[in-house]
Amino acid sequence: MQHLKIFKLDKVGSTLCITPQSENSGFRYQDLHIEANAIRGQLMKPENKNLIIDLRQMDYFGSEFIGALVSMLREVRNRGGKACFCCARPQMLQVLQNMSLFRLWPHHDTREEALAAIE
Numbered sequence: 298m299q300h301l302k303i304f305k306l307d308k309v310g311s312t313l314c315i316t317p318q319s320e321n322s323g324f325r326y327q328d329l330h331i332e333a334n335a336i337r338g339q340l341m342k343p344e345n346k347n348l349i350i351d352l353r354q355m356d357y358f359g360s361e362f363i364g365a366l367v368s369m370l371r372e373v374r375n376r377g378g379k380a381c382f383c384c385a386r387p388q389m390l391q392v393l394q395n396m397s398l399f400r401l402w403p404h405h406d407t408r409e410e411a412l413a414a415i416e
Contacts, residue, residue: 353384
């Protein structure tokens, strides 16, 4: 898999797990756009059916970042796969609940629970 700065990418079976890296919270919009497109490219491959977004390192992110995550989640849904969030800290949980994102993509407390729900 390609090396990314903003996201760490892992693969478990047919599921891609992306973990936004907190030390890159001061990223440039262009870098976010390039990396989000690279991940969407991975999600278009038939062997990558599902997506988990692991938020364990994030306390906050802005609207551009949320938009990039939602575009990845929609790509998976549009292709018939499953997607979810996991490991969000309390502040992030509140932000995502306020945005009603959990109605579309559930949250799981651990990555293991997320994998069990998706696979």
